Amino acid sequence: MKLATWNVNSLNVRLPQVLDWLRANPVDVLCLQELKLADEKFPLPAFQELGYHAEWAGQKTYNGVAVLSREPAGDKVRGIPSFEDPQQRILGVTLPSPAGDLRVICAYCPNGQAVGSDKYAYKLRWYEALRDWLSAELDLHPRLAVLGDYNVAPTDADVHNPERWAGQVLVSEPERAAFDALLDLGLADSFRLFEQEPKSFSWWDYRLNAFKRNAGLRIDHILLSAPLANACRACGIDKAPRANPQPSDHAPVVATLEL
DNA sequence: ATGGTCGCCATGCGA
Numbered sequence: 001m002k003l004a005t006w007n008v009n010s011l012n013v014r015l016p017q018v019l020d021w022l023r024a025n026p027v028d029v030l031c032l033q034e035l036k037l038a039d040e041k042f043p044l045p046a047f048q049e050l051g052y053h054a055e056w057a058g059q060k061t062y063n064g065v066a067v068l069s070r071e072p073a074g075d076k077v078r079g080i081p082s083f084e085d086p087q088q089r090i091l092g093v094t095l096p097s098p099a100g101d102l103r104v105i106c107a108y109c110p111n112g113q114a115v116g117s118d119k120y121a122y123k124l125r126w127y128e129a130l131r132d133w134l135s136a137e138l139d140l141h142p143r144l145a146v147l148g149d150y151n152v153a154p155t156d157a158d159v160h161n162p163e164r165w166a167g168q169v170l171v172s173e174p175e176r177a178a179f180d181a182l183l184d185l186g187l188a189d190s191f192r193l194f195e196q197e198p199k200s201f202s203w204w205d206y207r208l209n210a211f212k213r214n215a216g217l218r219i220d221h222i223l224l225s226a227p228l229a230n231a232c233r234a235c236g237i238d239k240a241p242r243a244n245p246q247p248s249d250h251a252p253v254v255a256t257l258e259l
Numbered sequence: 260a261t262g263g264t265c266g267c268c269a270t271g272c273g274a
Contacts (some may be wrong), residue, residue: 009274010266034274036267040273062274111274116270119273143268151274205274248273 001097001256002027002085003104005147005205005220007250010166011035011064011239014248015043017119020243022050027254028070029095031106031147042066056253065106073104083129085247090130092137097195099231099259102143107136107148113170120169127178139246144225146187147191149203149250151219152179154189160199160220170217188229190222190255191237202237211242231257 004027008014011032021032030052035042039058047054047068056066057078065088067073073093078089089108094101107130112123138144150258152175156162165171183189201216210216224232234256242251 013266034266113273208263210264246265 001029001255001259003029003031003145003147003222004252005031005033005106005149005222006252007033007108007149007220007248009034009036009248009250010064011037011043012041013246015046017104017171017176017241017244017247019046019050021238021252022068023053023180025238025252025254029104030068030252031052031104032066032068033064033106033108033149035066036061037064042231050187055093057091059086059088063091063108064204066258067091067093069095069104070091071096080114080126080129080133083126083133085126087102087105089126094141097259098141099227100143100168101141101259102228103137103144105137105144105146105148107146107150108146109150109152111151112175115167115169115172124174124178127175128180131178131185133257134182134187137187138187138225140224143227144187145255146182146223147221147253149220150179153217153219154179154221157198158201160201160215161215165217170219183221185225187223188226188232190229190232190235191218191253193229193232200237202253204242211247220250220253222253222256228257232257
């Protein structure tokens with residue numbers, strides 16, 4: 001079973017690339033972030049033609065998340081319960097698997113803009129609410145996967161130029177502590193369960209030829225609860241779509257589970 | 260030292 005995540009930076013613009021990628025990579029589950037479209041504009045028929053079901057939480061212009069799956073999803077949750085937020089960043093679903101139900105959460109964590117800004121404070125508050133909610137979700141669902149754009153590079157190994165990035169948004173200590181608090185719940189960063197190429201990243205700024213220079217960060221992650229981490233056989237980043245014309249600034253991340 | 264690119268939608272803003 002393959003689970004994947006991809007921040008597409010506008011599903012309107014990226015739909016053909018997402019469809020191409022799914023045809024070449026027929027994963028069981030694909031979590032999408034930054035749809036940037038209203039609910040009524042979600043292109044469900046295009047995904048149905050490829051044999052996928054879909055659930056989504058959209059809004060005009062900003063944010064927006066979706067879960068595509070081979071099997072129909074149940075028990076849908078939109079947003080972090082008890083965290084009032086007009087920004088559509090969270091979608092949780094339950095999916096069947098040979099090992100029993102799988103809880104899949106698609107997350108588009110706040111960017112934070114700049115350390116010390118209002119958006120940075122919102123990011124840290126949001127992470128705290130996420131941790132509290134995931135703690136409860138883990139009690140309910142032993143097989144939990146949280147996939148998405150976390151907007152945090154967990155360690156300096158996830159940063160192309162740690163000296164220049166030190167203390168900046170996406171790598172600052174409070175953000176890393178907020179991310180580590182998710183791992184402390186018992187979730188594993190599936191990418192780090194395996195040997196990986198040095199300088200592996202999932203996001204490259206559109207500016208300054210960042211992709212050509214591999215000047216990136218690893219901020220898209222697949223976190224797995226212990227039973228799923230034990231079943232995880234591989235995790236990798238597919239850089240190919242980032243080299244497309246009109247690419248998203250993020251690459252897909254894929255985890256392979258033996259369930 | 261500064262600005263650089265996208266996508267939104269028509270202007271600056273968010274990333």
